[in-house]
Amino acid sequence: MAKKDGDLFCIYSNEEMSMENFSIDHFIPWSFVTHDQLWNLIPTSKSVNSSKxxxxPSLSEYLDPFVEIQHKAFKIFLENNQKHKNLLYDYTTIFKDDLNGIARLKPDEFGNVLKENINPLYQxxxxxxxxxxWTL
Incomplete structure (x- = not known):
C-alpha cells in the first residue's frame, strides 16, 4: 500500500519496498488464473511472495488494501505513462469500459468492480x- 507519494509498501507485511526486496505477486494465484494481467498484480517482498x-489471500484482511493500491497504480500509470498506456488495456477486460471510462470511476466504484470480479474467482x-x- 502506498504510504506517501513514491513509497510502496507490501499489503501483506506492510514492509517498504526496495529494489533489493521487490517482487510481483499475483493476488489471485497465477496457477489458478494463468495470466499476468495488471489488475491482478501487486508489489510485494520476495519473502512474502514465496510464503504466499x-x-x-484472506479477502477480509487484504482485499481492501489490494483495491486501494490497484486504483492508485491505475491512475498514476494512466496520467504519467502515455507512451505505455496500452499496458493498461488489461483493465478493460474486467471493467467492460475503455480507459477513459475507467479513469472517471470514483475509488469505491473502481473497487466494487474489482471485488465483483475477484469474489467469484475466490469461490x-x-x-x-x-x-x-492465507495471511502472513
Whole structure:
C-alpha cells in the first residue's frame, strides 16, 4: 500500500519496498488464473511472495488494501505513462469500459468492480481445492 507519494509498501507485511526486496505477486494465484494481467498484480517482498505461494489471500484482511493500491497504480500509470498506456488495456477486460471510462470511476466504484470480479474467482478456487484465507 502506498504510504506517501513514491513509497510502496507490501499489503501483506506492510514492509517498504526496495529494489533489493521487490517482487510481483499475483493476488489471485497465477496457477489458478494463468495470466499476468495488471489488475491482478501487486508489489510485494520476495519473502512474502514465496510464503504466499499458490494460496489465495484472506479477502477480509487484504482485499481492501489490494483495491486501494490497484486504483492508485491505475491512475498514476494512466496520467504519467502515455507512451505505455496500452499496458493498461488489461483493465478493460474486467471493467467492460475503455480507459477513459475507467479513469472517471470514483475509488469505491473502481473497487466494487474489482471485488465483483475477484469474489467469484475466490469461490471457484476454494471449490477446486486451493488453499484460501492465507495471511502472513
Amino acid at each position: 505461494g499458490n494460496n489465495f 471457484i478456487g476454494e471449490n477446486m481445492g486451493f488453499s484460501t484465507d
